[in-house]
Amino acid sequence: MNTAAARSDRRISPVFLGIVAVMAISGWAVWTGFAPRTGFPLFLFVTAAWVVSLCLHEYAHARTALHSGDISIGAKGYLTLNPLKYTHALLSIVLPVLFVIMGGIGLPGGAVFIERGRIRGRWKHSLISAAGPLTNVLFAAVCTAPFWLHALDGVPVAFQYALGFLALLQVTAAILNFLPVPGLDGYGVIEPWLPHRIRRQVESFAPFGLLAVFAVLWIPEINHVFFDAIHGLLRALGISELTTYCGFDTYRFWRTAAPVCTAG
Template sequence: MTATSIRPRDRRISPVFLGILAVTAVAGWATWTGFAARPGVAVFLFVTAAWVVSLCLHEYAHARTALHSGDISIAAKGYLTLNPVKYTHALLSIVLPVAFVIMGGIGLPGGAVFIERGRIRGRWRHSLISAVGPLTNVLFAVVCTAPFWLDALDGVPADFRFALAFLALLQVTAAILNFLPVPGLDGYGVIEPWLSHGVRRQVEPFAPFGLLFVFALLWLPALNGAFFDAVDGILSALGISDLETYCGQNLYRFWQETDTFCSVSR
C-alpha cells in the first residue's frame, strides 16, 4: 500500500469530529450573539469544543507528516479521520487536556498517535513529525489572536473577545510545554534523532514520566510565575491583555461567581 492507494474511508473525516466542529460553531454563535441565558455556558462550550478541535488537528498533523515520511500504517489506524476516539491514548490526548483546562486553565500537551518509526528514514523527517504538532498549536494561537494584533475588534462582543483570549492562552501554553526538550514531549522528539544511541537508551525509561515531571515543576511558585509571565508576555505582544485572558477564564468557569471587573468590562 502507498499513500496514494489508501482506502477512501481511511481519509474520510469522522462524523465525531464534524460534530465537535458543529458544537464549536453553534456555541461560538451563541457567545457572539448573547443568545444563551448564561453567557458562561456558551463560552464554556465554545472554548472546550474549539480546544478539542485543536487537539485533533495537533494529532492529525503528526499522523499526516508521518504518512508522507513513510509510515503508511497511519491510515489503517484511523488517524487521518480526525476522530479523537481513534487515538491510542484518548485519555492523554483528549480527556486529561480538557480536565486541565477546566481545573487550571493550562493547555496540556497531548501526544497519542502511534508512529512506526522504523518505517521512516532520515533524522530530519523524524524531527519534523514531532515538531508539526506544537506548530499546529502555534498556528491556532495566531488565528485566535488575529483580531487583536490586526486591530480588528470593532464590533466584536466582549464575551467573544474574552473567549478568544482564553483560547489563545491555552494554545500558547500547549505550544510552550510541547516544545520543552523533556522525554515524552514533542520537544524531545525533535532533538532525539540527533542524540547518540547511548543517550537515547538512558533517557528512554523516563519518557512516560516526562509530563508528570513538568507539571510537578509548575507547582513550584517561582517556576509557575516565570512560566505564566512568559505566556503573558507572548500574548501581550499579540495584543491580548491580562484582563482579557482573566475574564475569559472567569466566564469559562460559569459555575463560579463572575468577577466584578469582568462584568464592568462587558
Template sequence: MTTAATRSSDRRISPVFLGIAAIMAVTGWAVWTGFAPNPGLAVFLFVTAAWVVSLCLHEYAHARTALHSGDLTIGAKGYLTLNPLKYTHALLSIVLPVIFVIMGGIGLPGGAVFIERHRIQGRWKHSLISAAGPLTNVLFAVVCTAPFWLGALDGVPMAFRFALAFLALLQVTAAILNFLPVPGLDGYGVIEPWLSYKIRRQVEPFAPFGLLAVFALLIVVPGISQGFFDVVRAVLGGLGVDWNEAACGQDLYRFWTDRNPVCEAAISR
C-alpha cells in the same frame, strides 16, 4: 496502487469530529450574538469544543507528517479521520487536557498517535513529525489572536473577545509546553534523532514521567510557575492580547464559580 494508508475511507472526516466542530460553531455564534441566556455556559462549550478541535488537529498533524515520511500504516489506524476516539490514548490526548483546562487554564500537551518509526528514514523527518503537532498549536494561536493584532474586534461583544483571548492562552501554553526538550514531550522528539544512541537509551526510561515532572514543578515550585506564565503573558502581549482579557475569559469559562466583578462589569457594558 491503493494501500491501507490511501483508501478514501481512511481519510474521510469522522462524524465525531464534525459534531465537535458544529458545537464549536453554534456556541461561538451564541456567544457572539449574545443569544445564549447563560453566556458563561456558552463560553465553556465554545472554548472546550474549540480546544478539542485543536487537539484533534495536533494529532492529525503528527499522523499526516508521518504518512508522508514513510509510515504507510497511519491511515489504517484511523488517525487521518480526525476522530479523537481513534487515538491510542484518548485519556491522555483528550480527557486529561480538557480536565486541566477546566481546573487550571493550562493547555496540556497530548501525544497519542502511535507511529512506526522504523519505517521512516532520515533524522529530519523524525524531527518534523514531532514538531508538526505543536506547530499546529502555534498556527491555532495565530488564528485566534489575528483579530486582536489586526484591530478587527471593534464592536465585538466582550464575552466573545474574552473567550477568544482565553482560547489563545491555551494554545500558547500548549505550544510552549510541547516544545520543551523534556522526554515524553514533542520538544524532546525534535532533538532525539540527533542524540547519540547511548544518550537515548539512558533517557528512554524517564519518558513516561516527563510530562508529570513538568506539571509537578509548575504546581510545587512557585518561581517556575511564575516564570512560565510570565513567558505566556509576554507571548500573548506580542500577539496583541491583553492578559486581563484572557483572565476574564477564564473567569467566564468557569461559569460555576463566582464571577470577577471587573469582568462582569466589562461584559455588561
C-alpha cells in the same frame, strides 16, 4: 492499497464533525449573547475549540508521518481526526481538558503511535515531532489575529474573552510541547540527533514527562514566572492580561462566587 479503503481511512469522522458543530453553535451563542447570565456557552466554545486543536495537532503528526514513510497511519484511523482512535484517549483528550478546567493550562497530550522503523532520515523524524506544536502555533495565530490586526470593531466583548483565553491555551501548548522533555514533542525533535546511549537512558522516563511538567508548573514560583512570560508574549500580540483572565473567569461558570468579569 485499495483505493476505496484509502479514501475510507482519510474520511473525516462524524465524531470530529460533531465537535466542530458544537464549537460553531456555542461560538454563535457567545457572539450573540445567548444566555448572557451564564458562561456555559463560552465554556462549550472554548472546550470544543481546544479539542478541535488537539485533533488537528495529532492529525499533523500523522499526516507528516504518512508522507515520511509510515503507510500504516491510515489503517489506524489517525487521518480521520477522530479522537477516539488515538492510542491513549485519556492522555490525548481527557487530561488536556482537565488541565484547562483546573488551571487554565494548555498542556499537551500524547496520542498517535507512529512506526518509526518505517521512516528513514533524522530530519523526517524531527519534522514529524514538530508538526503537532506548529499546528498550535498556527491556531494561536488565528486566535490572536483580530488583536494584532486591530480588527476588534464589532466583536462582542465575551467573544474577545473567549479568543483571548483560547490564545493563551494555544501559546502555552506550543511552548510546553517544544520543551525538550522525554515524552513531549520537543524531545522528539532533538532525539534523532542524540547519541544512542543517551536515548536508551532517557527512554524509560518518556511516560512520565507530561505529568512531570504539570507537577513542576504546580509550584507557585515557577507557575508565576511561566505565566508572566506567556502574558508578556500575548501583550506583544495585543491581548491584555485582563482579557485572558476574564476569559478564564467566565469559562469557570460553575463557581459559586459571582464572576468578576461581565460582557457588558
